[in-house]
Amino acid sequence: MLVWERPEPPERPTPAPLSRERIVRAAVRLADVDGLDAVSLRKVAAELDVGPMRLYGYIATKEELLDLMVDAVHSEIRPTGAGWREALSSLAETTRQAARQHEWLADLIGGRPQLGPNTLAGGDAVLAAMGDIELEIVVPAVAAVNAYVVGAVRREVAERRAERVSGMDKHEWQVAFGPYLLRTFATGRFPALARMVHxxxxxDPDETFRTGLQFVLDGIEARLPR
Structure with a gap:
């Protein structure tokens, strides 16, 4: 039986009240501060001031905990809007916002489909907004938007992590490596790249994300029946 269907143990007021929701909130707090490496059943138990064995009545494995964490964040990803374009745009924007708030999400999205109630509710809302469009278009259209968002979000997160590791922000990186690129482009070996840079x-990141998203949505619109 999956964790979504498995009942919780009866409440025990001492030594500390516990529930899957409290466990997941604690795990999300740890991950928000120190990343997924900070999340283990032992560390979550310490955060809640309970013994690790108490958690096993609620969650059997770390994989279940990660699934619950992802689904909890999906409560922040809410497609809105009356039409398909608005719904897909809000799906993309709120996913990006959630990943900026919870950077670790970028490491967990894009794999196997998530089956938690919040994730299913978001998917249902998107499909409902697609209205009477044929499923032969809807399914690859939603997949294309999801693929774009996952790739864009992961790139943004990777850039932020690289800045932290190197200690250089984007401007400082450009100052450090700009002279090398100028010397390289001056050889004439890479004219197309030189033209793009010049x-x-x-x-900026917001413009990059939204422009790319509009390209994807325009491509979907071109496939819709007139």
């Missing part, structure tokens, strides 16, 4: 648009 003449291309320099978008």
């Amino acid at each position: 003449d291309g648009p320099h978008l």
Whole structure:
């Protein structure tokens, strides 16, 4: 029986009240501060001031805990809007916002489908907003948006982590490596790249994300029956 269907043990007021919700909230707090490496049943139990064995009545494995954490964050991912484009846009934007709030989410999205109630509710809302569009279009359209969002979110998170590791923000990185690129481009070996760097648009992360999303949505719209 999956964790979503398995009943919780009866409440025990001492030494500390416990529930799956409290366990998941504690795990999310740990992950938000120190990443997924900070999450284990032992560390979560310490955060709740209970013995690790008490948690096993609620959660059998760390994998179940991670599934519950992802589903808890999916309560923050809420597609809204009357039409398909608005629903898919809000799905993308709120997923990105959730990953900025909970950076560890980028490590867990994009794998096997999540089956928790919050995740299923979000998916149902998106499909409902697609209205009468044929499923032959709806299914790959939603998959395309999800693939774009997962890739974009993971890239943003990877860049932030690289900044922390290197100690250089984007401007400092450009100052450090700019002279090398100028010397390389001056050889004439990479004319297309040189033109992009010199003449291309320099978008901030928000503009980059939203522009790419509009490209995906425009492609979907082009496939819809007129």
